[in-house]
Amino acid sequence: MQAWQVHENGEPSEVMRLQDMETPTPGDGQVLLKVRAANINFPDVLMTRGQYQVRPPLPFTPGVEICGETEDGRRVIANPALPYGGFAEYAVADAVGLLPAPDSLDDAEAAALHIGYQTGWFGLHRRAALEAGETLLVHAAAGGVGSAAVQLGKAAGATVIGVVGGAEKVPVARELGCDVVIDRRSEDVVARVKEVTGGRGADVVYDPVGGEAYTQSTKVVAFEGRIVVVGFASGVIPSPGLNHALVKNYSILGLHWGLYATKNPKLILRCHEQLTDLAARGAIKPLVSERVPMAGAADAVQRVGDGVTTGRVVIVPSLEAGSQENGAAA
Template sequence: MKAWRVVELGEPREALRFEEIDDPVAEAGQLLVRVLAAPANFPDVLLCRGEYQIKPPLPFTPGVELCGEVVAIGDGVTRFAVGDRVVGNPNLPLGAFAEYTVMDEANAFPAPVSLDDAAASALVIGYQTAWFALHRRTRLLEGETLLVHAAAGGVGSAAVQLGKAAGARVIGVVGGPEKAEYCRRLGADLVIDRRTDDFVPLVKDFTEGRGADVVFDPVGGDAYTRSTKCIAFEGRIVIVGFAGGTIPTPGLNHALVKNYSIIGLHWGLYKQYNRQLIDECHTAITALADSGAIAPLVSEQLPLSEVADGLARLGEGKTVGRIVFRP
C-alpha cells in the first residue's frame, strides 16, 4: 500500500516521503481500516518536526485522526464488525496518511451518520479537545462570553461551534480577512482580525467592560498575555497549546489580584485516567452533529499525494478551515 513516512525530522516538505510499504495487520484488540478521509492537524506538523510530545521512531507515518471502513478485526474485538464506518485515532507509528492503518478498538467510535467521510474525519481531536475545555475544565455557562484564539483553526473552529451550541456569546480572533470570513460562517458573534485590530479594547467594548468569562487559548505567547488584560471577574483561561511557538510565563500575582483561573487541558490524558468521559463526549458531540448544531467546515479535499504540501501550508499558517486528504 501507499503511505507517507517521515524519514528525517524537519518541515513536512523535506521530512515526508510517499512510499510503498507492507499492508498492516489487525492484532488482538485492533481494527484494520481502509482510510476514507484523514484531516490535517497541527500535531502532524509537530510530529514531522520532532516537537510533539509523542516521538515515534523513524520512519513513521503521521496522521492523528481519520474516518475509515473496518476491513478486518483482531481477536477480542466486540464493538465493531467488518463494514462499519468509524472515526478516531490510529496507532502510531502507522498513522492515517496511508491507504490502510490500524486502530485500537478503544480509540475508535461510530462515525455519525449525519456527516460525510470528510466532515466525520475531523470530528474527534478538535471537537473532543474543545468539548473538554468548555464543558469539563471551564464549565462554560449559557449567556457567558467565550473568547477563542486561532478561531479559524482546527480546535479553535470547534470551540466556536461548541460555544454557540452551549448558548455562549462567542468572540473569535483570527489572522487575516479570509479567516475572518470563515469564522463568521462558524457562527461567531464578533470576529477580530488580530493583524489589523487590538482585541483587548474590542473585547471590553463588546462585554461592556466586563471582559471574557472564558478564554480558549491554543496559541500562547502574546495571545495569552493580552487575554489577561480582558478577562472577567471569576474568568477562566484554558491553555490548550502553544501554536504561536512561545510558552508564556503567567504572572500568578495578576491572577490573584484579578481573581481569574488558569486551567490546563491535556485531552489525551483522559484516555489514561477516565476513558468513560471520552465515550460520553463522543455521544454528546454526535448528538450535536445529528441535530445540525455543529459540523466541521472542510475547506479543501485533497488527494493523498498532496499530504506534504498540505501539512506545510498548515504549519506556515496559510490554510483556512479544515484540509482533508482522501486516499
C-alpha cells in the same frame, strides 16, 4: 499500499515521502482500517518536526485522526496507532478506541470531528464549565481547533468573540457563528474586547495559540473568568504571572485531552455521544475547507504548519491525484 513516511525530522514538505509499503499487520487488540479520510492536525506537523511530546521511532507515517472502514464494513472514527498513522491507504488502531462515525457527516467531516471537538467539549464544559449567557473568547477562531470551539460555544448558548489573523479569515469566523470577529493584524484585540463587553471582559478564554494571545487573554478575562490553555501554535509557551491571576480573580486551566483516554475513558465515549447528537441536530459541523488527494498530503501538512489554512484540511485517498475539492463534500 501507499503511505507517507517520515525518515528524518524536519519541515513536512521536505521530509515526508510517498512510498509503496506492505499493509501493516495489527497487533493484539488492534484492527486494520481502510482509510476513508485523514484529518491533518497540528500535532502531525510537530511530530514531523520532532517537536511533539510523542516521538514515534523513525520511520513513521503521520496522521493521528481518521474516518476508516473496518474489515466487516463499519464506518468508524479512530486515532491510529503510530507508527502506522492515517496518511496512508490503511492504518492500524486499537479496537477499544473505535467510535461510530455519525451518519450526519461525510467521511471528511467525520475525520475532523474527534480531536478538535472533543478538546473543545472538554475544555469548555469539563474544565471551564461554560454557561449559557456567558461570553466566550476564542483565539484562532477560523482554524481547526478554534472553529470547533466557536460552534460548541454557540451550541451552549454563549456569546462568542472570535480572534483571527488576517482579513480573509474574518468572514470564515462570522460564518462559523461568531457574534464579534476581531482581526488581530489590524485591530487592538484588548481594546476591542473591552469595547464589545462594556469593559467586563470574557468569562471564558479558549487559547490554542499561546504567546501574545495568552498575554492578551490575561488583559481581557473577566472577574472569576477562566483561561483554558489548549496549546501553543505560536511556538511560544507563556510564563504566567500568578500574582496577576490572584489580583484579578481568574483561573488558568490546562487541558491535555489525551490524558482522558487513560484516566477516564468513559468520558470520551459520553462526549462522543453528545457530539453525535449535536451533529445530527446541525448544531455543529466540522469546517472542511479543503479535501486533498493522497499525493497532496505533504504540501497540505506544510500549509497547516505555516498557519495559512482555515478550518480543516483533510486527505481523502479516493480522490485522484491532481484533483482537489474545497468545501463541498467529496
